Amino acid sequence: MAVKKLKFLAGGEWIESKTEKYMDIYNPSKGEVIAQTPCCTAEEVDYAVQCAKKAFAGWSDTPVMKRVQIIYNFRNLIIEHMDELTEMVATEHGKVWNEAKGDILKVKEPVELALSAPSLLMGESIRDTSSGYDTTLYREPVGVFAGIVPFNFPGMIPMGWMTPMCIACGNTIVLKAASMTPMTCMRMAELWKEAGLPDGVINIVTCSRVEADLLLEHPDVKGITFVGSTSVGLHIYSKAAANGKRVQCLCEAKNHGLVLEDAALERTARGIINSSFGCAGERCMALPVVVAQESIADELISYLVKFAKELKMGEAYNKETTLGPVVSAQHKESVINWINKGIEEGATLVLDGRNPVVPGCENGFFVGPTILDNVTEEMTVGTREIFGPVLCIKRVKDFEEGLAIMNRNPFANGSVIFTQSGYYAREFAKRTDGGMVGVNVGIPVPVGVFPFTGHKKSFFGDLHCLGKDGFRFYTETKAVTTRWFDEEEMKAKQVDTWDGSVGGDQK
Numbered sequence: 383m384a385v386k387k388l389k390f391l392a393g394g395e396w397i398e399s400k401t402e403k404y405m406d407i408y409n410p411s412k413g414e415v416i417a418q419t420p421c422c423t424a425e426e427v428d429y430a431v432q433c434a435k436k437a438f439a440g441w442s443d444t445p446v447m448k449r450v451q452i453i454y455n456f457r458n459l460i461i462e463h464m465d466e467l468t469e470m471v472a473t474e475h476g477k478v479w480n481e482a483k484g485d486i487l488k489v490k491e492p493v494e495l496a497l498s499a500p501s502l503l504m505g506e507s508i509r510d511t512s513s514g515y516d517t518t519l520y521r522e523p524v525g526v527f528a529g530i531v532p533f534n535f536p537g538m539i540p541m542g543w544m545t546p547m548c549i550a551c552g553n554t555i556v557l558k559a560a561s562m563t564p565m566t567c568m569r570m571a572e573l574w575k576e577a578g579l580p581d582g583v584i585n586i587v588t589c590s591r592v593e594a595d596l597l598l599e600h601p602d603v604k605g606i607t608f609v610g611s612t613s614v615g616l617h618i619y620s621k622a623a624a625n626g627k628r629v630q631c632l633c634e635a636k637n638h639g640l641v642l643e644d645a646a647l648e649r650t651a652r653g654i655i656n657s658s659f660g661c662a663g664e665r666c667m668a669l670p671v672v673v674a675q676e677s678i679a680d681e682l683i684s685y686l687v688k689f690a691k692e693l694k695m696g697e698a699y700n701k702e703t704t705l706g707p708v709v710s711a712q713h714k715e716s717v718i719n720w721i722n723k724g725i726e727e728g729a730t731l732v733l734d735g736r737n738p739v740v741p742g743c744e745n746g747f748f749v750g751p752t753i754l755d756n757v758t759e760e761m762t763v764g765t766r767e768i769f770g771p772v773l774c775i776k777r778v779k780d781f782e783e784g785l786a787i788m789n790r791n792p793f794a795n796g797s798v799i800f801t802q803s804g805y806y807a808r809e810f811a812k813r814t815d816g817g818m819v820g821v822n823v824g825i826p827v828p829v830g831v832f833p834f835t836g837h838k839k840s841f842f843g844d845l846h847c848l849g850k851d852g853f854r855f856y857t858e859t860k861a862v863t864t865r866w867f868d869e870e871e872m873k874a875k876q877v878d879t880w881d882g883s884v885g886g887d888q889k
Contacts, residue, residue: 388420388564390430391586392430392582393436401422404418405418407562407564407565408474408709408711409474410698410707410709411696411697411743419588420588421588421590422589427556427558428600430587431602434585435525436582437581437583438553438554441580444580449549449552450499453497453549453577455578456493456574456577457490457497459573460573461490463573467486470566470569471537472698473699474536474562474563475534475563478704479700481706485538490542492542492543492546492830503551505518505521512882514866515865518862520860520861521853521857521860523551526604527607527856528603529556531560532609533563534661534769535665536560543609543847545574549583549584553604554584554585556586556587558588559587563709564586568586598622598625598627599621603627604627605627606630609633610633612793615633616631629842630847630855632834633836633842634767634793635796636791636792637667637668637670637793638671638787638797639654639799640784640798640810641799642675642799643675643677643678644801645802645822646802651682651685651689653822653824654773654824655690659690659751662771663768664709664713664770667827668825669825670774671757673776675777675778675781676779679755683753686733687733695750696740697743707746707748708747714748717749721772724757727760727763728756729754729763729764729774730754731753732775751773752770752771754773754774755775755777756775764776767793781809794837796817796820796836797810817841831848833845834849
């Protein structure tokens with residue numbers, strides 16, 4: 383099978399990089415290299431920014447109604463190419479078919495939210511803020527944004543979370559696509575062009591952190607949106623903010639789910655299997671820790687083991703597969719090292735997923751479902767993000783102990799409770815530190831009309847992505863105060879000290 387060499391996108395053209403370094407892209411189901419993507423040079427990253435800057439002038443002046451017509455065309459192309467894009471995600475990342483399709487559907491959702499731009503970009507006004515003075519507030523585009531993309535959602539994050547609202551608001555964007563999974567993003571850029579998007583509004587590079595760092599201090603980049611690890615996110619937030627840019631950094635998680643003794647255990651276990659092992663655990667809204675009330679812990683674990691063993695590993699693009707590989711050989715090694723560390727720290731290995739045999743995929747990057755019991759707060763395996771199909775069980779006496787353990791975790795993307803008690807559900811929703819809360823919902827990600835609201839070390843910034851926060855992040859406000867003179871005013875010999883800026887009667 384021929385290995386395809388990818389190009390980068392700048393100013394509407396796919397350009398062959400002058401770099402000497404190319405990075406391998408794998409089919410993780412087979413462990414085979416299927417393409418190579420360039421480590422773009424600093425000059426090429428700068429050129430992409432300059433193309434975005436050049437395109438901004440015309441795009442920002444394009445009426446918002448025309449912008450959303452192009453976005454609507456893109457929405458329809460997503461639907462038309464759904465199977466193609468789904469297979470591409472499954473092939474380059476390893477998500478099983480339904481998960482990969484969900485990745486594309488989660489592009490369509492923010493695209494449809496972006497179609498609300500004519501309403502959500504509306505400003506505000508007051509006539510006669512002072513006598514004869516009117517003030518109107520407008521939301522205006524900011525300029526060039528840079529999106530720094532992780533590997534785990536090749537469609538949703540660059541083309542859902544980052545691009546639609548950014549360009550709906552009249553901005554342009556340079557995407558630093560994930561080097562391991564850039565092909566879906568690149569294919570969707572082609573669909574944007576087919577939808578009628580002008581050249582230079584979307585630009586795509588792949589590069590190392592060295593070149594990506596140039597975006598954090600580039601004078602023509604006005605804002606940064608990032609998804610990835612907390613250590614990198616903190617670096618990006620600190621450096622970009624120090625250079626006067628607006629920044630949002632969505633970072634790591636270690637979501638916990640509290641299971642009380644009154645929970646519907648069999649249904650709860652099925653929900654946990656889905657949220658813990660779905661996408662092979664490679665999502666920041668996975669549920670890698672279950673905090674189980676001691677009275678039902680053994681029964682719950684027996685269900686979890688039973689249902690986990692029913693998962694079928696195989697080629698991700700095979701529609702019968704229910705657990706796909708992790709993204710790379712290096713990541714597989716990292717996950718296995720975490721399992722080993724958990725055992726060394728004293729956790730009980732209930733289900734071992736290390737080095738499974740997957741017929742026909744012997745060279746694939748597979749880790750089977752793994753369950754570790756008796757995990758304590760002192761163990762790093764129960765505190766740090768593993769990003770793989772590994773579920774940790776922490777046992778507690780009651781609701782209060784469980785909630786306290788959960789809130790001591792430094793991350794707070796999401797938190798979940800499984801219970802039939804309205805009282806405990808309400809108390810949990812009120813008192814948990816998690817930014818996205820589930821009650822009998824294992825993956826408490828709200829639909830895109832709400833923001834993705836991580837807390838604590840899971841987020842750095844002031845405005846989250848999606849929802850109304852997204853429109854605020856990609857616009858800046860401008861207040862215009864107007865005074866029109868009548869015949870008498872034109873003859874005035876004195877102007878008030880505050881010239882109408884103090885509301886009410888100036889006399």
